[in-house]
Amino acid sequence: MKSIELRGLTHVYSRGTPFEKTAIDRLDLTIEPGMTLGLIGHTGSGKSTLISHLNALLKPTAGTVLLDGEDIFASKAAIRAARSRVGVVFQYPEYQLFEETVFADIAYGPKNQKLPEAEVDRRVREAAAFVGLDERYFDKSPLELSGGQKRRAAIAGVLAMEPEVLVLDEPTAGLDPAGREDLLEKLFAWRRARAATAILVTHDMTIAGRCDRLVVMEAGRVVLDGAPAEVFARGDRLLATGLDLPPAAHIARLLRERGVDVPAGVYTEDQLCRAVLDLWRRKGGVPC
Ligand SMILES: Nc1ncnc2c1ncn2[C@@H]1O[C@H](COP(=O)(O)OP(=O)(O)O)[C@@H](O)[C@H]1O
Numbered sequence: 001m002k003s004i005e006l007r008g009l010t011h012v013y014s015r016g017t018p019f020e021k022t023a024i025d026r027l028d029l030t031i032e033p034g035m036t037l038g039l040i041g042h043t044g045s046g047k048s049t050l051i052s053h054l055n056a057l058l059k060p061t062a063g064t065v066l067l068d069g070e071d072i073f074a075s076k077a078a079i080r081a082a083r084s085r086v087g088v089v090f091q092y093p094e095y096q097l098f099e100e101t102v103f104a105d106i107a108y109g110p111k112n113q114k115l116p117e118a119e120v121d122r123r124v125r126e127a128a129a130f131v132g133l134d135e136r137y138f139d140k141s142p143l144e145l146s147g148g149q150k151r152r153a154a155i156a157g158v159l160a161m162e163p164e165v166l167v168l169d170e171p172t173a174g175l176d177p178a179g180r181e182d183l184l185e186k187l188f189a190w191r192r193a194r195a196a197t198a199i200l201v202t203h204d205m206t207i208a209g210r211c212d213r214l215v216v217m218e219a220g221r222v223v224l225d226g227a228p229a230e231v232f233a234r235g236d237r238l239l240a241t242g243l244d245l246p247p248a249a250h251i252a253r254l255l256r257e258r259g260v261d262v263p264a265g266v267y268t269e270d271q272l273c274r275a276v277l278d279l280w281r282r283k284g285g286v287p288c
């Protein structure tokens with residue numbers, strides 16, 4: 001179980017050039033182990049930059065990243081440990097697939113962990129089956145895969161490392177709705193079974209609503225942080241950052257604007273139905 005602490009994390013791209021850009025700005029964040037954290041924010045708010053620090057892919061310009069209290073840049077061994085314990089699936093999985101075959105790609109992480117060959121083989125097959133990638137793709141080049149299959153292969157490669165922290169940048173982009181739901185269910189189940197930590201970067205507010213905690217970023221900083229009900233209760237602030245609301249929260253907001261007394265923090269369809277039924281009863285309507 002790994003807690004992650006970001007202290008004063010700052011990342012400046014192209015420092016000292018006309019293209020200088022502060023992507024992360026003195027950000028503090030503690031992520032408790034065993035939770036699903038949704039990281040949300042408009043394009044360019046710094047989400048991908050932030051998660052690239054969690055497995056030591058990017059080095060902070062200032063500040064520290066602590067994994068169970070240890071600076072992940074303290075030594076080469078610490079960097080290696082972070083790469084093995086924190087599995088990151090990036091936004092564009094095609095950049096993460098570079099081996100000649102799909103099998104070799106999924107095997108890359110566990111091989112690096114110096115696991116015996118039989119164990120690597122077992123993990124590759126298990127991870128591929130888990131994400132719904134048929135073994136007939138194993139000998140193909142990752143370049144021959146469709147967008148959705150590439151994403152599944154990249155996710156399988158990270159799951160095969162059995163990380164303690166799983167970080168997914170827009171995990172369901174490029175998948176059809178049924179595939180999206182199926183993959184999400186599996187990822188949530190995977191996290192629960194291992195009591196691992198999951199960090200989901202997403203634009204999809206329905207996915208965000210299923211997380212334990214939401215962190216909203218704007219211009220490299222955290223602007224909202226709390227349980228989904230707390231964050232969605234701040235609908236105006238969320239909309240101001242260029243984000244959407246889950247459909248039920250939107251409807252609740254519209255009803256409130258029209259003077260209907262729907263409680264703040266309603267964001268699921270169930271909650272909305274219950275709130276409307278409550279109102280109906282209070283106004284003397286017949287129970288359904
Ligand atoms: N490699 C890079 N070089 C220069 N600027 C970058 C680079 N990657 C991202 N940026 C800039 O940093 C900011 C944050 O980007 P990013 O972390 O990708 O945000 P998000 O994932 O929330 O869309 C944006 O202004 C983006 O243009």
Ligand SMILES: [Mg+2]
Binds near residue numbers: 047048091169
């Ligand atoms: Mg991004």
